[in-house]
Amino acid sequence: MNKILRTLIPFDIVKGLSITGKHFAKVFFSANRRKVPFHITSEYPEVPAKVQPRYRGRLTLLKDEQGEIKCVCCLACEKICPTQVITIEKGKKEGRKMPFPVRYDFEMERCIFCEFCVESCGFDSIILNHQFELAAYNREDFSIGMEGLGQNMYEPSPVGKFSVADD
Amino acid sequence: MFKNEEMEINLGPQHPSTHGVLRVKLRLDGETITHCRPMIGYLHRGVEKICENQTFFQGQVWTDRMDYCSAVANNLGWAEANEKLFGITVPRRAQYIRTMLNEFNRLASHLIWLATHALDIGAMTVFLYAFREREDILDMNEAFCGSRLTTTAFRIGGLREDLPPGFEKLVKKFLAKFPDCIAEYENLLNENRIWKKRTIGVAKLSAEDAIALGVTGPVLRAAGVPYDIRKAFPYAAYAEMNFDVPTRTEADTYARYLVRMDEMRQSARIIQQCMDGMPEGPVMAKLPKILKAEVNEVYHATEAPKGEIGYYMVGEKGSGNPYRFHVRAPGFINLQALPKMAEGSLIADIVAAIGTLDIVLGEIDR
Ligand code: SF4
Ligand code: SF4
Numbered sequence: 001m002n003k004i005l006r007t008l009i010p011f012d013i014v015k016g017l018s019i020t021g022k023h024f025a026k027v028f029f030s031a032n033r034r035k036v037p038f039h040i041t042s043e044y045p046e047v048p049a050k051v052q053p054r055y056r057g058r059l060t061l062l063k064d065e066q067g068e069i070k071c072v073c074c075l076a077c078e079k080i081c082p083t084q085v086i087t088i089e090k091g092k093k094e095g096r097k098m099p100f101p102v103r104y105d106f107e108m109e110r111c112i113f114c115e116f117c118v119e120s121c122g123f124d125s126i127i128l129n130h131q132f133e134l135a136a137y138n139r140e141d142f143s144i145g146m147e148g149l150g151q152n153m154y155e156p157s158p159v160g161k162f163s164v165a166d167d
Numbered sequence: 168m169f170k171n172e173e174m175e176i177n178l179g180p181q182h183p184s185t186h187g188v189l190r191v192k193l194r195l196d197g198e199t200i201t202h203c204r205p206m207i208g209y210l211h212r213g214v215e216k217i218c219e220n221q222t223f224f225q226g227q228v229w230t231d232r233m234d235y236c237s238a239v240a241n242n243l244g245w246a247e248a249n250e251k252l253f254g255i256t257v258p259r260r261a262q263y264i265r266t267m268l269n270e271f272n273r274l275a276s277h278l279i280w281l282a283t284h285a286l287d288i289g290a291m292t293v294f295l296y297a298f299r300e301r302e303d304i305l306d307m308n309e310a311f312c313g314s315r316l317t318t319t320a321f322r323i324g325g326l327r328e329d330l331p332p333g334f335e336k337l338v339k340k341f342l343a344k345f346p347d348c349i350a351e352y353e354n355l356l357n358e359n360r361i362w363k364k365r366t367i368g369v370a371k372l373s374a375e376d377a378i379a380l381g382v383t384g385p386v387l388r389a390a391g392v393p394y395d396i397r398k399a400f401p402y403a404a405y406a407e408m409n410f411d412v413p414t415r416t417e418a419d420t421y422a423r424y425l426v427r428m429d430e431m432r433q434s435a436r437i438i439q440q441c442m443d444g445m446p447e448g449p450v451m452a453k454l455p456k457i458l459k460a461e462v463n464e465v466y467h468a469t470e471a472p473k474g475e476i477g478y479y480m481v482g483e484k485g486s487g488n489p490y491r492f493h494v495r496a497p498g499f500i501n502l503q504a505l506p507k508m509a510e511g512s513l514i515a516d517i518v519a520a521i522g523t524l525d526i527v528l529g530e531i532d533r
Pocket of ligand 2: 074
């Protein structure tokens with residue numbers, strides 16, 4: 001008898017629908033979606049996404065207070081990079097005792113954002129910044145050097161420059 | 168040989184329910200599968216060979232990219248295999264943090280399994296709810312190591328950094344709401360008649376067959392064999408944890424579902440214990456500057472969410488690279504059971520059989 005009743009009346013479906021309905025009502029009856037904690041999805045391009053402090057983004061060369069590049073060409077980062085995307089050329093600069101990188105090339109398309117380079121650098125001269133919007137239309141835009149047209153090693157990638165919204 | 172009425176079809180490699188680029192060659196007699204062979208290799212990248220050409224330290228990034236749904240578990244096995252090779256003892260705090268992150272990863276992996284498996288069989292709602300919880304876990308990954316999926320979480324000898332400030336709050340918040348979430352999934356599925364019709368008695372694999380084929384993980388435990396490496400050969404901090412190994416005896420898709428749901432509860436329990444008993448201290452052991460191996464070989468197996476993941480490494484004297492690097496991937500071995508499960512059943516059930524094995528092709532093809 002019980003079994004027949006259960007077959008005839010779809011309790012299971014009612015149970016499932018009540019869960020869906022509960023969540024629907026929770027969000028639907030909260031007037032301003034941005035203020036209530038119930039919604040899960042974020043309105044990403046309008047509301048900028050937040051990243052955690054340790055987020056691993058694009059490789060960036062740091063400068064010290066005088067505006068000098070901190071890197072001293074010890075080549076530790078070049079050696080440890082698992083995908084060999086960093087190429088450094090040692091050079092001299094007038095008025096500077098330490099070696100100076102005349103070339104610091106970074107092929108972003110092959111970088112796997114592992115942060116081994118930052119970890120190996122004993123001079124704190126590179127970081128991975130918090131950028132994640134790194135898409136570009138051309139392959140050349142991923143080859144980042146000391147002086148670049150679109151982007152270079154000191155500044156963050158121009159966000160939005162390559163995006164469709166800007167056209 | 169073909170009989171007159173038989174027909175051969177390919178499932179995949181771009182079929183959404185094959186969880187990646189798996190191609191299954193099926194021979195059908197009407198709707199019944201008479202012959203089934205999985206064809207793999209579409210995602211082969213040569214991870215093992217790449218690792219042999221790189222230093223021990225660099226190998227970790229490739230383990231992330233094998234089973235991308237459970238990267239932390241892969242990292243853990245890799246780190247412990249290296250520590251075994253070099254004879255390094257890891258500080259206790261690091262062990263606890265590793266254990267905790269590994270269990271979070273098990274939750275994430277089981278949640279993505281639940282989501283996609285239910286979606287394949289036709290329950291869309293669970294997909295959305297499971298991804299909601301997985302998002303919290305990925306956020307914790309990001310807070311700890313800066314990346315959500317390809318974590319590169321550990322280092323040989325410990326961790327790179329301690330837990331970030333505020334991590335405990337995230338864990339507490341998650342643990343407070345997670346039991347309700349599991350109850351929600353179970354309310355949606357456990358009694359659902361469509362779910363039951365499509366899973367009970369489907370894709371059976373007996374304990375003898377499972378052992379003969381080398382199948383591990385929840386698939387083996389659902390056949391009644393209580394084999395879990397966390398209990399059998401404890402590693403990290405599992406020896407100090409108090410947890411059960413859920414098993415079932417039905418050995419069908421529904422039993423595997425129940426085993427995985429119970430495992431999620433146990434994982435939450437282990438995380439709670441890790442949080443309560445977290446010791447203080449350093450998180451990194453003292454290491455020599457350059458890791459140079461002796462002639463030595465190790466095999467280290469850990470319990471990944473999908474089964475036993477083992478790393479086999481051979482060191483060469485004076486070399487910083489492994490001479491041989493081999494991975495025993497759980498998905499690769501578990502996939503062997505697919506013909507056994509699917510032959511003789513209906514074609515609609517092969518989707519359930521692939522889903523219940525919980526395979527990730529990045530790991531199978533490596
Ligand atoms: S993050 Fe990793 S892959 Fe990228 S440049 Fe640094 S070491 Fe190389
Ligand atoms: S490790 Fe640091 S100092 Fe050395 S070359 Fe790289 S960026 Fe420059």
